[in-house]
Amino acid sequence: MNLGIVGYGNLGKSLRGLIERDPRLNLVKVFTRRDPSSFNDEIMESLDKILDYKEEIDVLLLAIGSATDVPQMAPELIKNFNTVDAYDNHAHIPEYFDQMEKIAAENSKVAFISTGWDPGLFSLNRLIGESILVNGHTNTFWGKGVSQGHSDALRRIDGVLKAVQYTIPKEEIVENIKDAKQDYKSYESHDRLCYVVCDSEDEKRIYDEIVDMEDYFKPYNTEVVFITEEEFDRDHNSMPHGGHVIRVGETLDDNLAMYKFTLELDSNPDFTASVMIACTFAVNKYVQNGDFGAHTVLDTPPYYYSGAEKKEIIAKYL
Amino acid sequence: MNLGIVGYGNLGKSLRGLIERDPRLNLVKVFTRRDPSSFNDEIMESLDKILDYKEEIDVLLLAIGSATDVPQMAPELIKNFNTVDAYDNHAHIPEYFDQMEKIAAENSKVAFISTGWDPGLFSLNRLIGESILVNGHTNTFWGKGVSQGHSDALRRIDGVLKAVQYTIPKEEIVENIKDAKQDYKSYESHDRLCYVVCDSEDEKRIYDEIVDMEDYFKPYNTEVVFITEEEFDRDHNSMPHGGHVIRVGETLDDNLAMYKFTLELDSNPDFTASVMIACTFAVNKYVQNGDFGAHTVLDTPPYYYSGAEKKEIIAKYL
Numbered sequence: 154m155n156l157g158i159v160g161y162g163n164l165g166k167s168l169r170g171l172i173e174r175d176p177r178l179n180l181v182k183v184f185t186r187r188d189p190s191s192f193n194d195e196i197m198e199s200l201d202k203i204l205d206y207k208e209e210i211d212v213l214l215l216a217i218g219s220a221t222d223v224p225q226m227a228p229e230l231i232k233n234f235n236t237v238d239a240y241d242n243h244a245h246i247p248e249y250f251d252q253m254e255k256i257a258a259e260n261s262k263v264a265f266i267s268t269g270w271d272p273g274l275f276s277l278n279r280l281i282g283e284s285i286l287v288n289g290h291t292n293t294f295w296g297k298g299v300s301q302g303h304s305d306a307l308r309r310i311d312g313v314l315k316a317v318q319y320t321i322p323k324e325e326i327v328e329n330i331k332d333a334k335q336d337y338k339s340y341e342s343h344d345r346l347c348y349v350v351c352d353s354e355d356e357k358r359i360y361d362e363i364v365d366m367e368d369y370f371k372p373y374n375t376e377v378v379f380i381t382e383e384e385f386d387r388d389h390n391s392m393p394h395g396g397h398v399i400r401v402g403e404t405l406d407d408n409l410a411m412y413k414f415t416l417e418l419d420s421n422p423d424f425t426a427s428v429m430i431a432c433t434f435a436v437n438k439y440v441q442n443g444d445f446g447a448h449t450v451l452d453t454p455p456y457y458y459s460g461a462e463k464k465e466i467i468a469k470y471l
Numbered sequence: 472m473n474l475g476i477v478g479y480g481n482l483g484k485s486l487r488g489l490i491e492r493d494p495r496l497n498l499v500k501v502f503t504r505r506d507p508s509s510f511n512d513e514i515m516e517s518l519d520k521i522l523d524y525k526e527e528i529d530v531l532l533l534a535i536g537s538a539t540d541v542p543q544m545a546p547e548l549i550k551n552f553n554t555v556d557a558y559d560n561h562a563h564i565p566e567y568f569d570q571m572e573k574i575a576a577e578n579s580k581v582a583f584i585s586t587g588w589d590p591g592l593f594s595l596n597r598l599i600g601e602s603i604l605v606n607g608h609t610n611t612f613w614g615k616g617v618s619q620g621h622s623d624a625l626r627r628i629d630g631v632l633k634a635v636q637y638t639i640p641k642e643e644i645v646e647n648i649k650d651a652k653q654d655y656k657s658y659e660s661h662d663r664l665c666y667v668v669c670d671s672e673d674e675k676r677i678y679d680e681i682v683d684m685e686d687y688f689k690p691y692n693t694e695v696v697f698i699t700e701e702e703f704d705r706d707h708n709s710m711p712h713g714g715h716v717i718r719v720g721e722t723l724d725d726n727l728a729m730y731k732f733t734l735e736l737d738s739n740p741d742f743t744a745s746v747m748i749a750c751t752f753a754v755n756k757y758v759q760n761g762d763f764g765a766h767t768v769l770d771t772p773p774y775y776y777s778g779a780e781k782k783e784i785i786a787k788y789l
Contacts, residue, residue, distance in 0.1 A: 170723040175605065247786045272789045274599075277773055280788045281592075284749045284776035285742075287493065331735060395729075404741030405488040411713075411735040416728070417649060423722030424603075431602045449789055452781050454770045455595055458602035463770050468565045470598045471590045471767055 154437060157210040158183045159200065159230070161192075163392065164239070165216035167426035169196070175430070177460065181210050207233045211440075212433040215239070216426075224249060231257050231264050235440060237432045239269040239425055246272065254447035263439040264447045265432045269425040270416055271295070271396070277450045278398040278414035286402020286410055290336050294322035296343065298394030298421060306369045307347055310362050312355040315382060317389045319346045322396065330399050331411045340372040347377045350385050394421035434460040472755060475528040476501045477518065477548070479510075481710065482557070483534035485744035487514070493748070495778060499528050525551045529758075530751040533557070534744075542567060549575050549582050553758060555750045557587040557743055564590065572765035581757045582765045583750045587743040588734055589613070589714070595768045596716040596732040604720020604728055608654050612640035614661065616712030616739060624687045625665055628680050630673040633700060635707045637664045640714065648717050649729045658690040665695045668703050712739035752778040 154177065158168050161183050172180045182198040189197040198206075213230060215238040217223055223240045230236055231253055240249055246267050253264040267273070271293075279291055300320045307316035321344045326337060351359055360377050363370055380388075395416040402410050418424045432450075435457035439448060456466040472495065476486050479501050490498045500516040507515040516524075531548060533556040535541055541558045548554055549571055558567055564585050571582040585591070589611075597609055618638045625634035639662045644655060669677055678695050681688055698706075713734040720728050736742045750768075753775035757766060774784040 167723060243789070246789050247782070250782075250785055250789075267789050276788045280773055280777060280784060284752070284773075284778075285745045287745075402745070404738055404745060405485060405492075406738075408737035408741050410737065410742045410745065411733070413733040413735070415731040415733065417731070418728045419726035420722055420724075420728070423726050424728045427603045427605075427720070427722060427728065431599075434602070449785055451774045451784050451788060452772045454772055455598055455602075456769045459598060460602075464565070464568075466598060466769050467568055467767055470594045470769060471561070471564050471568075471585050 154433060155179050155181050155209055155211045156433060157181050157203075157206060157213045157234070158216055159203070159213060159226070160216035160218075160222070161185050161187075161197070162216065163422040164426060167420070167422040168214050168216055168429065171423070171426050171430055178430070178433075181206055203230075204233060210234060212237060212436045214429055214433065227264070227266075228252055228256055231262050232260050233262075235263045235436050237265045237268060237429050237436060239273070239429060240267045241269065241272055243272065250447050250449070258446040261443075261445050263436045263445055265436050265439075265453075266447055266449055268432045268450055269428050270418075273425075273428055273450055274414070274416070275396070275398050278412075279400070280451055282398065282400030282402075282412040282414075286400050286404075286412060289400055289402030290334060291398070291400045292326075292330055292333075292337055292342065293396065293398050294327055294342060295396040296320040296322050296394065298396070298418075299392055303345065303347075303369055306366065307349060307363065310359055312351050312359055313349055315350040315385050317348050317385075319348075320344075321346055327397060327399075331401050331409055334401070338372075340374075343373065345370055345373045345375040347375065348380050348385060348389055349377060350380060350382045353379070391419065392421045394418050394424075431458040434458055472751060473497050473499050473527055473529045474751060475499050475521075475524060475531045475552070476534055477521075477531060477544070478534035478536075478540070479503050479505075479515070480534065481740040482744060485738070485740040486532050486534055486747065489741070489744050489748055496748070496751075499524055521548075522551060528552060530555060530754045532747055532751065545582070545584075546570055546574055549580050550578050551580075553581045553754050555583045555586060555747050555754060557591070557747060558585045559587065559590055561590065568765050568767070576764040579761075579763050581754045581763055583754050583757075583771075584765055584767055586750045586768055587746050588736075591743075591746055591768055592732070592734070593714070593716050596730075597718070598769055600716065600718030600720075600730040600732075604718050604722075604730060607718055607720030608652060609716070609718045610644075610648055610651075610655055610660065611714065611716050612645055612660060613714040614638040614640050614712065616714070616736075617710055621663065621665075621687055624684060625667060625681065628677055630669050630677055631667055633668040633703050635666050635703075637666075638662075639664055645715060645717075649719050649727055652719070656690075658692075661691065663688055663691045663693040665693065666698050666703060666707055667695060668698060668700045671697070709737065710739045712736050712742075749776040752776055 172178045184200040186200050189199045213234040213236050219241045257264045303318035326342045395418045398414045400412040438457040490496045502518045504518050507517050531552040531554050537559045575582040621636035644660045713736045716732045718730040756775040
């Protein structure tokens with residue numbers, strides 16, 4: 154399969170690395186809005202020239218920002234390319250689905266939208282867990298991992314030089330979830346741990362600003378650790394993440410059943426990229442079947458991700 | 472939806488209890504090969520009369536033995552009914568699939584085969600984990616739970632009055648699996664714990680027969696505990712089970728990602744029944760779409776299990 158990538162941040166770099174080591178895949182180009190010659194790397198190409206590759210690329214992976222880039226660029230790109238994206242603005246996914254569904258179908262293209270792990274595999278497990286265990290409670294725990302939104306909020310505070318925020322699920326709640334019989338609020342089941350680099354005279358003010366920041370930190374148990382820039386650069390450059398989706402259901406006679414899905418990821422972008430690449434095989438299958446339009450993990454036959462045929466997969470896995 | 476059940480052992484009883492409490496479902500009859508009047512229960516009906524209910528029943532749930540009953544009875548029943556079964560003879564699933572696929576398609580019926588949790592949800596998670604993390608190791612751990620086959624093997628030993636065998640995964644292997652980078656053999660990663668009721672003079676001989684039994688117990692670390700019948704009846708009447716499917720994959724730069732699916736079930740038959748019931752909604756969807764033949768968890772779009780429409784599910788879960 155011939156693939157292209159749009160965007161070359163952390164996710165784009167992970168996609169490139171994973172595609173280049175996979176013998177089933179060929180990376181045609183990485184498209185960038187920056188000057189491609191500045192990379193001194195022949196795989197880089199200007200986004201302005203993307204239509205020149207229309208015939209060559211089977212699936213385009215969108216490694217661009219969810220907040221504004223995906224809603225602006227994806228509806229244009231889908232006119233000429235099959236796409237996979239990790240659009241994660243939950244509240245706007247239904248309208249984004251409708252938009253992509255319409256344009257993709259009109260142009261005989263396939264858009265695999267909002268994939269990755271949340272939305273993505275976590276959504277899939279919430280759906281399956283609740284479809285099987287119809288009476289019960291679902292809890293999602295995120296972390297331990299870096300929250301980009303909360304790290305950005307820290308960095309916007311006056312005087313903060315560098316900062317990162319880890320979301321940490323409360324282990325005692327995770328461990329006892331089978332007997333808890335409740336849906337926890339996110340602030341009840343998670344702590345927030347902030348590492349901040351700043352001048353020592355700003356620490357008291359910055360601490361107060363953090364713990365008073367409504368929604369981001371206020372209802373949460375928030376710990377703030379001030380560290381040196383050297384410590385920051387040494388200890389906080391990786392992007393671990395993960396979490397759990399747990400459905401606990403009552404079956405009969407007070408019997409409980411726990412359905413639990415867990416991810417532990419050394420690198421969040423590497424894993425998101427791995428999911429997106431599996432989805433390119435699903436896109437390929439949809440195209441072969443002429444099933445154009447928008448698709449998601451919730452409506453995709455699971456063997457589509459394998460790149461293999463149904464009977465082969467049944468013999469191997471069932 | 473109008474459902475029927477064939478068979479009234481543990482699984483059949485769980486199916487009945489779960490269907491009767493679900494307002495979306497109506498249980499028409501439970502079909503038995505025994506004399507239905509012996510139950511003194513109007514839901515029970517003779518299997519000989521099942522064709523009388525051909526028009527009334529939307530999906531038939533097969534709660535009959537996998538070893539011989541399913542391969543004999545399912546190919547007949549599928550001629551007149553849509554079916555869901557939990558056929559678990561892994562080695563014969565491909566030929567069973569082909570057989571059911573052909574007969575179901577010829578009769579415009581749908582057969583959802585080999586569902587439950589293994590085969591079933593565990594198969595699904597092996598497939599998805601390996602499709603995403605293409606370089607890595609998959610390990611399956613079963614238990615703590617009762618193995619019916621091993622319990623039967625114990626009961627066949629001369630002098631054994633009652634017996635049960637629990638399969639127990641080695642916790643230290645489960646805990647350290649992320650760094651293990653290997654596929655364990657089942658006997659390396661599980662212990663076997665047997666509770667046996669017998670005359671005290673037989674204990675030495677029975678112990679030797681158990682630990683020497685090739686394949687069933689011989690390569691395993693096997694513990695045998697002799698207990699009284701009173702203790703047995705008090706402590707060993709529930710059917711807990713569960714386990715883990717764990718895929719650990721290498722992404723880039725020595726980063727690891729762990730994909731882990733866990734079940735903890737107070738009642739194995741209740742959970743298997745819960746999965747089978749979710750599959751009746753999938754069967755209903757396949758019938759609506761005219762997609763006749765055989766289907767499995769590996770090729771079924773996940774939202775089919777919910778009984779709801781695709782757009783509603785995307786808005787709710789993605």
